[in-house]
Amino acid sequence: MKPGIDQLLMGLVTTIATRIIPELNPSSYALGDARMSAVLAMLVAQEADRAADTYVRENREMRMLFLAASHMDLLPALRVRLSLDAALEESDLKLGTLSALHDRHSETLIALHTTVETIDAEWATNLNREICQFLLRAAESRLLVMPTM
């Protein structure tokens, strides 16, 4: 698709900033909405390019964590859940599909993390550390560059 999503959104930002905002009453509520819409469009332009990559990478990383954890000394029900999640794959690369699977894996990760925190063993300490490092990478990959205001 050309122009790309980010180019289209930045075009909208330019339209809002140069053609719409100057026409608005400085004291109007709509002025605030217009400014915020422009900021949102700039942020969405950043996210649009990377969203699928972020989901695919994180889904894969979580499945690797689940696979490793499924061999550890955990409750059988959790091990089964980990194994099932570890065996899943994306059926397509639509954002909705990737997001739904990411939500499922995130729920499983919460269950695993909650359990691992309570186990006093070296493998659990190491797994806890790996989960925290994964969460930090995930948080870093979602940071956005705020436009200068």
Add this chain to the structure above:
Amino acid sequence: MLNEAQLLAVGQHIGSAVEVSDVRIASIRRFHGGASRETYAIDVSIAGSTHGMILRCDPGDSLIDTPRELEYAAFQSFEGSTVPVPRAISLCGDASLIGTPFFVMERIEGGEAASPFVADAYGAHRDAIGQQFFDLLGRINGADVNSSPLARIVDTPLADQCWVRELDYWTAQVEKNALQPEPILMAALRWLRRNPPPPAQRLSIIHGDYRNGNVLHDGAGRIIAVLDWEMAHIGDPLEDLAWALDPLWNLQDASRAAGLIDRAKAIALWEQASGLTFDEAAFKWWEMFATVKGIAIWISSGHASISGINTDPVLAFSAWYPKTLGNHALAKRFCELVG
């Protein structure tokens, strides 16, 4: 926006409060933002002379689920004190007048509020504003609780229960409004529950949202009003300090507390004005709690936005950008904790 009949009703209500019959609303303008409250600037004609006032009411889908009289009582608690607040004029708990309870207060003219996302928002007045900012927070947290009008509205927790009350409340908000699984936030909630802070050194009035965007300055280096008290309560004073020092409010300058002054100086000013002692170990808990509370609010924004009950773009923004910063801050802390 209020219709003619509602404006007439507000005018009559103000007339009753000031005991003047010739009162009418000459003009009204809504302030942008304020996801938790609708705020209007109104010009009120009282017996022929115009007075600038502020009308605050609940939007019905308020992100902050607190009664209208709470904020009114908070303003009253500092009226005539060294903490500058607008004078509270009248409170209307009767939702039939305009569809929601509301209150009216005087309008502070000439004041500006800084956006947390604008770098160097105070320019050359940054240091002066910073000193007042933390001094005023100390005055709020050092104020007498028992004699305050706020104490008649809100409950007073035991000193060792402040943390659990706040944690329970914001956990419930997350459970109610979460749009997706939140592994980082859940880890933080578990950590907070497992590692409680010591009891509050004293019970204080807590502003609840004390940050640089909620004070008005005169553009010449003076803070002229502390606003937005809708989350005021009685609790551990470190809660307010941790919120004020949360990196989200640093005006894109991580080297300064609230983007204003050196952190150690900010804490010293707060201690001096409040008569309280900064406890670094206890503060660690409240520091993480502040980030959690922020994320809980941003999650509520997302819920309000996606459900269509408040489609202001500012809610979609709040649900997204500040939450990414909060999650990053929490995840970094966890990596430090586990080594």
